[in-house]
Amino acid sequence: MNKKDINKVVLAYSGGLDTSVILKWLQVEYDCEVVTFTADLGQGEELAPARKKAEQAGVKDIFIEDLREEFVRDYVFPMFRANAVYEGLYLLGTSIARPLIAKRLVQIAEATGADAISHGATGKGNDQVRFELNAYALNPNIKVIAPWREWDLTSRTKLIDFAEKHQIAVSKDKRGEAPFSVDANLLHTSSEGKVLEDPAEPAPDYVYSRTVDPVDAPDQPEIIEVGFTKGDATSINGEVLSPAELLSKLNDYGCKHGIGRLDLVENRFVGMKSRGIYETPGGTILLAAHRGIEQITLDRGAAHLKDELMPRYAELIYNGFWFAPEREMLQAAIDHSQENVTGWVKLQLYKGSATIVGRESPKSLYSEAHVTFEDDAGAYDQKDAEGFIRLNALRLKLLGQQK
Numbered sequence: 403m404n405k406k407d408i409n410k411v412v413l414a415y416s417g418g419l420d421t422s423v424i425l426k427w428l429q430v431e432y433d434c435e436v437v438t439f440t441a442d443l444g445q446g447e448e449l450a451p452a453r454k455k456a457e458q459a460g461v462k463d464i465f466i467e468d469l470r471e472e473f474v475r476d477y478v479f480p481m482f483r484a485n486a487v488y489e490g491l492y493l494l495g496t497s498i499a500r501p502l503i504a505k506r507l508v509q510i511a512e513a514t515g516a517d518a519i520s521h522g523a524t525g526k527g528n529d530q531v532r533f534e535l536n537a538y539a540l541n542p543n544i545k546v547i548a549p550w551r552e553w554d555l556t557s558r559t560k561l562i563d564f565a566e567k568h569q570i571a572v573s574k575d576k577r578g579e580a581p582f583s584v585d586a587n588l589l590h591t592s593s594e595g596k597v598l599e600d601p602a603e604p605a606p607d608y609v610y611s612r613t614v615d616p617v618d619a620p621d622q623p624e625i626i627e628v629g630f631t632k633g634d635a636t637s638i639n640g641e642v643l644s645p646a647e648l649l650s651k652l653n654d655y656g657c658k659h660g661i662g663r664l665d666l667v668e669n670r671f672v673g674m675k676s677r678g679i680y681e682t683p684g685g686t687i688l689l690a691a692h693r694g695i696e697q698i699t700l701d702r703g704a705a706h707l708k709d710e711l712m713p714r715y716a717e718l719i720y721n722g723f724w725f726a727p728e729r730e731m732l733q734a735a736i737d738h739s740q741e742n743v744t745g746w747v748k749l750q751l752y753k754g755s756a757t758i759v760g761r762e763s764p765k766s767l768y769s770e771a772h773v774t775f776e777d778d779a780g781a782y783d784q785k786d787a788e789g790f791i792r793l794n795a796l797r798l799k800l801l802g803q804q805k
Contacts, residue, residue, distance in 0.1 A: 403518075403545060403547070405431065405432050405433070407517065407545075408432045408434050408517045408545065409434055409435065409517055410434055410435045410436075410437060410514065410515060410516040410517055410518075411428050411434050411435070411436050411437065411516055411517065411518045411519065411547060412436075412437045412438075412439055412507050412510045412511045412514065412516045412518075412519045412520070413425055413428065413436050413437065413438050413439065413519075413520045413521075414439055414441075414503055414507055414519070414520070414521045414522065414533070415438035415439060415440050415452060415456060416440065416447075416452060416522075417440065417449075417451050417452030417453075417455045417456070419561060419562075419565065419570075419572060420561065421522045422455055422459070422565065422570050423555065423561050423565055423570065424520065424522055424549050425438065425456070425459050425461070426459060426564075426565075426568045426570060427549055427553060427555075427564070428520060428547065428549070429459075429460070430568070431552075431553075432547070434517075435462070436459075436461055437461065437462075437463040437464075437465070437510060437511075437514050437516055438452070438456045438461050438463075438464050438465065439465045439466075439467075439503075439506060439507055439510050440452045440453075440464075440465065440466045440467070441467055441469050441502070441503055441506065442466070442467065442468045442469060442470060443469055443470060443473050443499055443502070443503075443588060444470045444473070444586075444587050444588025444589075444646065444649075444650070445586040445587050445588075446586060447586075449466050452466065453466055455571075459570075463514055465506075465510055467506065469502060469506070470588055470646040471644060471645060471646045472502065473499065473502055473587065473588060473589075473646070474588060474589075474645035474646045474648075474649050475645040475646075476502075477498050477499070477501065477502055477724075478498060478588075478589055478645070478649065478685075479633075479634045479635075479645055480733060480737070481494060481498050481719060482634075482635075482685070482688055482689060482692055483633040483634070483692070483736050483737060483739075483740050483743075484708065484711070484712055484715050484716075484732070484733075484736045485689060485692060485693055485696075485708070485712055486712055486715055486716040486719060487689070487712070487716055488668070488716045488717065488719075488720045489669065491664055491666055492664065492666055492668060492678075492680065492720075493589070493590065493664075493680070493682045493685045493686065493689065494716060494719050494720060495587065495589040495590025495591075495592060495680065495682055495685065496528075496529070496585050496587075496590070496592045497528070497532065497719050497720045497722075498589065498719055498724075499587045499589070500529060500533055500536060500722065500724075501532070501536040501722075501724035501725060503533070504532070504533050504534075504536035504540070505536065505540060505725075507519040507521075507533075507537060508537050508540045508541045508544055511541075511544060512541070517545055518544065518545035518546060518547050519537060519544060519545075519546055519547070520546070520547040520548070520549065521533045521534075521546075521548060522549070522550070523548065523550065524550045525548070525550050525551045526672065526674070527670070527672070528670050528671050528672065528720070528721075528722070530548055530550075530551070531671055531672065531721065531722045532721075532722035533546070533722075534546050534548075534722075535721075535722040535723060535725075535726075536722060536724055536725050539725035539726060540725060581596050581597050581608075582594060582595050582596045582597055582598050582609060582679075583595045583596075584611075588649055588650065588653070589649065589682060589684070589685050590612075590662075590680055590681060590685060591611055591612050591680070591681045592678055592679075592680055593605075593609050593678065593679040593680075594676060594677065594678040594679070597609075598677055598678070598679060599677065600677075601667050601677045604665075605665060605679045609679050610663065610679070610681060611681070612653070612656075612657055612662070612681040612683055613656060613657050613660050613661065613662055613663055613681050613683050614657060614658065614659075614660045615660055616659075616660030616661075616663070616753045617660075617753070618660070619658065619659045619660040619752070619753045619754065620658065620659065620752075623750045623751060623752035624655070624658075624659065624750070624751045624752070625748055625749070625751075625759065626638060626639055626655060626687075626748070626749055626751065627639050627640065627746050627747070627748050627749075628652075628687070628688070628691040628746065628747050628749065629642075629745070629746045630691070630692070630695045630743055630744055630745060630746065630747070631744050632740050632741060632742075632743060632744060633692070633737070633739075633740025633743040634740075635648055635652075635688055635692070636648070637746075638651055638652070649684045649685070649688070650684070651684075652683070652684030652685075652687045652688055653683045654684075655683070655684070655687060655751055656682075656683020656684050656686060656687055656751075656756075657683050658751075659751040659752060659753065659754070659756075660753060660754045661683050661686050661751060661754055661755065661756050662680075662681055662682040662683035662684070662685065662686035662687075663679075663680070663681055663754070664678075664679070664680040664681075664682070665677070665678075665679055666679075666680065671720065671721045671722070686756060687749060687751070687756045690749060690756045690757075690758060691747040691749055691756075691758070692743075693758075694747040694749070694758040694761045695743055695744075695745050695746070695747050695761055695763060696743055697761065698761055698762075698763050698766040698767060698768045699742050699743045699744065699745065699763050699765050699766060699767060700739060700742075700743065700767075701767065704739050708736065708739055711732055711735070711736070714732070715729065715732045715733075715736070718732070742765035743763075743765075744763055744764065744765055745761065745762050745763025745764065745765065746761065746762055746763075747760070747761045748760035748761070769781070
């Protein structure tokens with residue numbers, strides 16, 4: 403990429419040390435105008451300081467947007483319709499936020515006439531892949547500047563030296579080595595690196611910020627009811643809520659009862675294994691509830707096919723292919739399966755667990771008449787099972803005769 407061709411860059415900007423350094427580095431190294439974009443995805447941080455820091459850095463176009471509703475409605479909820487879990491455990495909290503940020507970066511670049519976008523993801527992680535693949539899917543001609551793959555600021559000391567040289571304020575808590583890195587949004591928190599790098603060592607208690615220790619959670623269980631309409635959660639205890647409001651309230655329940663903690667060594671798309679500590683309180687409850695309503699509303703064939711497709715769907719999101727045609731194809735099939743996924747689920751929340759204790763739906767396929775141990779009044783002829791077994795056993799008998 404010829405630096406002289408870059409006149410304006412849209413930077414994904416948090417206002418923290420790394421992106422503040424990147425902002426100045428772009429101005430110095432590329433001699434370009436920088437536009438900042440800060441997304442409120444429910445990370446729980448005050449965003450006003452980001453605006454102030456951008457203004458102090460001479461930024462004219464500053465975009466700070468509340469995307470919480472769009473994030474949950476258009477990204478989190480479609481993913482949960484699929485019951486998506488990466489490598490059997492991870493609820494994809496960081497992964498699902500990246501396509502929305504990438505989309506807005508591209509849109510802002512087009513609106514402001516910028517030549518490129520930039521992000522603060524490192525060259526070892528998954529996020530660089532997610533940001534860039536999603537951006538290229540939306541605008542094949544967009545240029546991407548990834549400072550961590552270009553500069554020589556390879557340590558905390560060098561970052562701070564650069565910041566001080568260019569009069570970038572560095573808070574006292576940023577001067578030492580950070581004990582671990584954190585990514586957060588309305589769905590989860592993700593912590594990794596430093597004190598967490600040895601997978602044999604338990605994570606320190608101070609790593610957890612969104613949930614109480616299950617040991618310290620209330621000694622009495624709590625029952626809640628989650629209502630669904632066509633696969634999406636729409637109410638809690640009968641109160642209709644917006645997507646972001648609903649997830650936020652589930653987060654409160656999950657925090658209180660110590661639900662949603664995960665210590666995982668996962669396989670990154672770039673090839674290495676990494677250890678992460680995740681907290682997904684509301685999402686863990688939501689996943690249990692969604693599977694609960696599907697138990698009575700999905701046909702066996704559709705349910706089993708969904709479970710077969712889910713690992714591939716989850717992998718696509720993890721690897722950064724949200725806007726790829728194969729993810730969209732899978733989404734269409736998944737969404738079609740949700741037409742009758744309507745009703746309510748009752749869950750018991752207790753010391754780290756969310757357990758289904760009841761479910762009901764006007765679209766239920768459950769037939770008590772067919773499964774009862776009492777007289778079924780002719781609903782099911784048990785003699786039919788003999789022929790069913792005989793036909794299914796035929797090939798097994800033939801194989802047995804060969805042996």
